[in-house]
Amino acid sequence: MILVxxxxxxxxxxxxxxxxxxxxSWPHLSTGDMLRTAISRxxxxxxxxxxxMDQGLLVSDSVVVGLITERSLGEDCKQGFILDGFPRTIEQxxxxxxxxxxxxxxxxxxxxxxxxxxxxxxxxxxxxTCLKCGSMYHVDGPRPEVxxxxxRCGAEVVQRDDDRIEVVQKRLEVYHQKTEPLxxxxxxxxxxxxxxxACSPVEVESxxxxxxERGC
Ligand code: AMP
Numbered sequence: 712m713i714l715v716x717x718x719x720x721x722x723x724x725x726x727x728x729x730x731x732x733x734x735x736s737w738p739h740l741s742t743g744d745m746l747r748t749a750i751s752r753x754x755x756x757x758x759x760x761x762x763x764m765d766q767g768l769l770v771s772d773s774v775v776v777g778l779i780t781e782r783s784l785g786e787d788c789k790q791g792f793i794l795d796g797f798p799r800t801i802e803q804x805x806x807x808x809x810x811x812x813x814x815x816x817x818x819x820x821x822x823x824x825x826x827x828x829x830x831x832x833x834x835x836x837x838x839x840t841c842l843k844c845g846s847m848y849h850v851d852g853p854r855p856e857v858x859x860x861x862x863r864c865g866a867e868v869v870q871r872d873d874d875r876i877e878v879v880q881k882r883l884e885v886y887h888q889k890t891e892p893l894x895x896x897x898x899x900x901x902x903x904x905x906x907x908x909a910c911s912p913v914e915v916e917s918x919x920x921x922x923x924e925r926g927c
Pocket of ligand 1: 720742743744746763764765767768769770771772775795796797798799803873882
């Protein structure tokens with residue numbers, strides 16, 4: 712199954728993609744993670760992407776389409792994959808359809824993670840992330856046992872540059888402007904299901920599993 716997780720930043724797509732990926736052995740393809748890896752490696756792509764990401768702006772369509780095209784051709788993607796944070800524009804969604812069609816494939820399902828804006832702002836601006844393993848914490852809990860130190864790997868836990876409140880607001884503005892039109896795009900293709908993402912992670916996980924099981 713080729714699954715697109717749609718929704719605003721902070722709605723829990725990454726967490727649920729990780730869980731579903733381990734249950735189904737469909738790789739989790741996150742353009743945000745790919746870009747952060749490029750930044751930590753100091754590649755040219757990473758350097759170019761960082762300033763845009765720090766401002767809450769989108770990286771160019773051609774860059775992310777290139778990343779996903781290459782990754783989705785991997786042997787491990789043959790049985791399907793989970794897209795998280797991609798596509799984010801109509802142009803990316805159209806490019807994805809074209810790339811998949813060349814291999815006789817198509818997106819099977821788009822799931823919209825729906826959540827009130829006030830909750831998103833609280834979640835994102837209070838989020839703290841491990842610099843090394845990406846484990847997530849929150850100022851309202853769960854917090855690391857030792858302040859600023861990751862429970863899992865011992866590395867430093869910090870606020871991501873793009874989780875600063877002013878950047879969060881920009882990311883949400885960009886989401887409304889550029890990404891929200893994808894809701895209608897997948898609705899027109901009769902592939903969209905809306906999921907209430909304002910529940911606990913366990914409840915969202917179970918709702919998502921049912922949607923995937925039904926295939927709609
Ligand atoms: P995320 O971790 O998915 O919230 O992505 C973090 C940042 O990476 C975004 O705010 C964008 O700057 C960039 N990014 C991730 N995915 C995309 C995409 N599909 N198109 C453009 N920019 C992206």
